[in-house]
Amino acid sequence: ISSRLASSLGFEVGMFAGSVASAMVLGAPDITLITLSEFVDQARRVTRASDISLMVDSDHGYGNAMNVMRTVSELENAEVCAMSIEDTSLPTPFGEKQGAAVISLREAVGKMKAAVAAKRDPATVVIGRCAAMGIEGIDGVLTRAKAYEEAGVDALFFTGLSTKEHVQAIRAATTIPLMLGSAPAEIQDQEFLAANGVRIALKGHLPLQVMVQGIYDALKHHADGGQPAGMSDRTPSAEIMAQALSSADYDAWQSEFLK
Incomplete structure (x- = not known):
């Protein structure tokens, strides 16, 4: 990713x-x-x-x-x-x-x-x-x-x-x-x-350090009773998630080979 x-x-x-x-x-x-x-x-x-x-x-x-x-x-x-x-x-x-x-x-x-x-x-x-x-x-x-x-x-x-x-x-x-x-x-x-x-x-190693802090913060938020919406400003956009997962490529392959 x-x-x-x-x-x-x-x-x-x-x-x-x-x-x-x-x-x-x-x-x-x-x-x-x-x-x-x-x-x-x-x-x-x-x-x-x-x-x-x-x-x-x-x-x-x-x-x-x-x-x-x-x-x-x-x-x-x-x-x-x-x-x-x-x-x-x-x-x-x-x-x-x-x-x-x-x-x-x-x-x-x-x-x-x-x-x-x-x-x-x-x-x-x-x-x-x-x-x-x-x-x-x-x-x-x-x-x-x-x-x-x-x-x-x-x-x-x-x-x-x-x-x-x-x-x-x-x-x-x-x-x-x-x-x-x-x-x-x-x-x-x-x-x-x-x-x-x-x-x-x-x-x-800034990306790794930020990732670890993000995981900790999200888990701490849940441990304290928080709901996902309470950290919505810390979550990636749909576009960034799609880039991270190469979603466009997989969508195209599924359309071509599974339909």
Whole structure:
């Protein structure tokens, strides 16, 4: 439904985050509990539902470099157009704080090379995701960024950047398109980002958060004895529901094939 609505609003690319997958499939937080098969199945449902190009956050590729190759293959089969592979040490090692460790540069480069080698469609985009900012600082990030580009990834994805200087330093050290995770307002200037090679800048998971709040509010309204009419101003129009469910397509198919 989200992909259909996004497409109807003119979005060309959708992002399916690992945290959203964990929430939707498992009702669990983003702590690397979802399996590759569960993730791929959900991605396939999205690509089947609409024509929007789907980019996914495939975490650490669900294991070592060999697992990364399997991940790329399965996601391509699900008609995913782009996927990120990150250097965070996942699942969180015993005794470590979540997200507080990254794998070695050598291992990370091996995983990036494996992802690129596994592509069957040259149009598939492999994105090397770097989460080392809070661990190795900007120098470590620059070293990894250059190494991932040399490994053949099509784009680079960074989390934890906090200043424009970080973005500028990365742009100076690399040549391929850049992507940012949620970042401070100082960085969220579209002209600045475009001038420094950033092609995608994520803005968190607002649709999921609004959806959860909406479900809670509706259930709370009923629990308090409220009637549906009391929340009529919060419900979608018939037109929006029809877009979400592709009702026009199904009506046409029923008219053609069932009558």
